[in-house]
Amino acid sequence: MRLKDRVAVVTGTASGIGRAIAVRFAEEGAKVVTSDVRERPIWDQDGRSTAELIEEAGGDDAFVQGDVSDPAQVEALFDGTVERYGRVDIALNSAAVFNSSEIMETTEADWDSLMDVNLRGAFLFCKKAVATMLDQDPINEVRGRIVNVSSQHGMVGPPDFCGYGVSKAGVAQLTRQLAVDYARRGIVVNAVAPGRIVTGTHPGEAEYLGGAEPDEGLRYSLSRTPYPRLGRAEDVAGAALFLASDDCSYVSGHNLLVDGGWMAY
Numbered sequence: 193m194r195l196k197d198r199v200a201v202v203t204g205t206a207s208g209i210g211r212a213i214a215v216r217f218a219e220e221g222a223k224v225v226t227s228d229v230r231e232r233p234i235w236d237q238d239g240r241s242t243a244e245l246i247e248e249a250g251g252d253d254a255f256v257q258g259d260v261s262d263p264a265q266v267e268a269l270f271d272g273t274v275e276r277y278g279r280v281d282i283a284l285n286s287a288a289v290f291n292s293s294e295i296m297e298t299t300e301a302d303w304d305s306l307m308d309v310n311l312r313g314a315f316l317f318c319k320k321a322v323a324t325m326l327d328q329d330p331i332n333e334v335r336g337r338i339v340n341v342s343s344q345h346g347m348v349g350p351p352d353f354c355g356y357g358v359s360k361a362g363v364a365q366l367t368r369q370l371a372v373d374y375a376r377r378g379i380v381v382n383a384v385a386p387g388r389i390v391t392g393t394h395p396g397e398a399e400y401l402g403g404a405e406p407d408e409g410l411r412y413s414l415s416r417t418p419y420p421r422l423g424r425a426e427d428v429a430g431a432a433l434f435l436a437s438d439d440c441s442y443v444s445g446h447n448l449l450v451d452g453g454w455m456a457y
Contacts (some may be wrong), residue, residue, distance in 0.1 A: 204286035262306040342384070343385055372445060
């Protein structure tokens with residue numbers, strides 16, 4: 193119960209990493225407001241929503257359908273949370289879109305979509321989170337904690353990740369900038385940076401999770417990862433929990449890699 197009675201807003205919760213984080217926060221005692229453009233995952237065969245998983249775990253959830261690239265919807269997400277619970281202790285931004293291509297194959301529409309959701313969405317989310325947290329009393333020296341989901345791809349230049357990598361590098365820098373600007377006012381800002389995480393949403397992953405031999409792409413990822421398996425969404429959720437909890441009392445402006453040692457190799 194490391195987040196007992198804390199209020200958390202989590203975006204990108206329909207599936208994958210955001211889903212795992214929201215459930216873990218609820219298991220640790222947080223009141224969680226989840227948000228995504230859709231409520232249910234498109235790949236999970238049992239079709240349960242994240243809200244249902246949270247409720248089954250005994251947690252308290254309120255789902256708000258929303259698009260982080262729309263400032264009015266971001267405003268409504270935070271204002272509704274404050275109206276319901278009185279404050280926002282944790283703001284975790286996991287909403288993102290994905291595209292893998294080199295610059296000559298990246299269309300303007302692809303680029304705009306990546307920047308609108310991944311970077312503009314992070315900007316709008318963090319701006320409203322800061323405004324909300326500055327208006328509330330601190331708990332144990334901290335008015336609030338912002339956790340962004342950046343990426344290993346925002347720290348290196350892997351082939352064919354032009355737009356996605358640039359958007360996530362922006363998220364990493366936004367995290368550092370906010371940490372510097374608002375630390376003295378009681379807001380702690382960090383990011384969790386996943387490496388190769390298998391969630392079942394990309395080709396070959398569902399089969400791999402079901403026990404099949406990894407395909408060529410997964411074999412490459414395994415060969416680059418010192419840890420003897422690929423990452424799981426729950427691995428990222430554990431790191432996010434640390435950054436969102438009181439245990440993270442003197443860590444700010446950090447991008448915490450969850451990559452099985454890939455970047456150390």
